[in-house]
Amino acid sequence: MDLLNRPxxxxxxxxxxxxxxxxxLNSSDFLMPVFVKEGISKPEPxxxxxxxxxxxxxxxxxxxxxxxxxxxxxxxLFAAINEDKKNSQATEAVxxxxxxxxxxxxIKDDVDxxxxxTDVALDPFSSDGHDGLVVNGEIVNDxxxxxxxxxxxxxxKMGADFVAPSDMMDGRVGAIRVALDAAGFTDTxxxxxxxxxxxx
Numbered sequence: 001m002d003l004l005n006r007p008x009x010x011x012x013x014x015x016x017x018x019x020x021x022x023x024x025l026n027s028s029d030f031l032m033p034v035f036v037k038e039g040i041s042k043p044e045p046x047x048x049x050x051x052x053x054x055x056x057x058x059x060x061x062x063x064x065x066x067x068x069x070x071x072x073x074x075x076x077l078f079a080a081i082n083e084d085k086k087n088s089q090a091t092e093a094v095x096x097x098x099x100x101x102x103x104x105x106x107i108k109d110d111v112d113x114x115x116x117x118t119d120v121a122l123d124p125f126s127s128d129g130h131d132g133l134v135v136n137g138e139i140v141n142d143x144x145x146x147x148x149x150x151x152x153x154x155x156x157k158m159g160a161d162f163v164a165p166s167d168m169m170d171g172r173v174g175a176i177r178v179a180l181d182a183a184g185f186t187d188t189x190x191x192x193x194x195x196x197x198x199x200x
Contacts, residue, residue: 027071031117034075036060038099039082054080060103064111074115076164077103079124089133090125094150100124101158108159117191118155120148120176121167131167145172149179156185164191 010020037044037054043063044054055063064075079100085092092098100118107116121131122144128134132144144167152163163180165172173192180188 028073030072031115032067032072032075033078034060034063035078035080036099036103037080038085057099057102057106061106061110064107064114068111068114074117074161075107076117076119077107078119079103081124086125086127088127090122090147093122093125093147094154096154096157101154104155104158104160115161116159117162117164118160120152120155120163120165122147123167132169141169141171144169145175148172149175152176152188152190153179153183153185156180156183156188160188162189162191164193166193 009016011017035046035052035054037056040054040056041058042056043059046052046054067075077100081092081099085098093100095101104116104118107114122133123129123131126133130139132139132141133147134140135143148165148167148169149172152165155163163176165176173190176190180186180190
């Protein structure tokens with residue numbers, strides 16, 4: 001047979017297979033999703049996620065240090081704030097003295113060379129529970145994007161290495177990039193993870 005491509009050449013031995021393997025995953029390739037909660041005094045189990053906890057401000061730093069010892073290079077933070085701080089304008093999302101900012105700063109101040117990514121969306125801060133502002137029963141895109149951009153700049157000021165918008169608003173990655181750059185945070189990355197077209 002006159003074949004130009006003979007893939008079996010690359011499967012002749014274990015050494016060859018290892019040499020050309022596309023992906024090898026190590027602990028340093030992963031981020032840990034980390035859940036923090038305002039108003040608790042010790043880690044609280046999440047019943048729907050076996051073995052996973054929500055951490056308070058004090059315990060989150062030691063947990064991130066433990067992750068680093070296991071070779072995990074960073075975390076993606078998800079915050080839950082007190083219900084009495086939520087409102088229809090999600091104002092707590094841009095509070096520089098808020099719990100989420102305190103968590104970001106504490107980790108960056110106390111855990112050396114550890115990547116912090118922050119979830120950027122309004123649902124943890126909105127009394128309506130949506131990723132965006134709700135006006136007359138509709139989620140308002142552009143006004144939401146303005147707040148997400150402010151939130152991203154605030155997280156960068158606290159030390160976040162990446163902001164991770166999960167909100168599904170149109171145009172938000174571009175607006176966040178413009179806002180970060182204008183504020184001098186050209187090195188702060190953006191990791192969007194919001195391809196949620198049909199979800200159960």
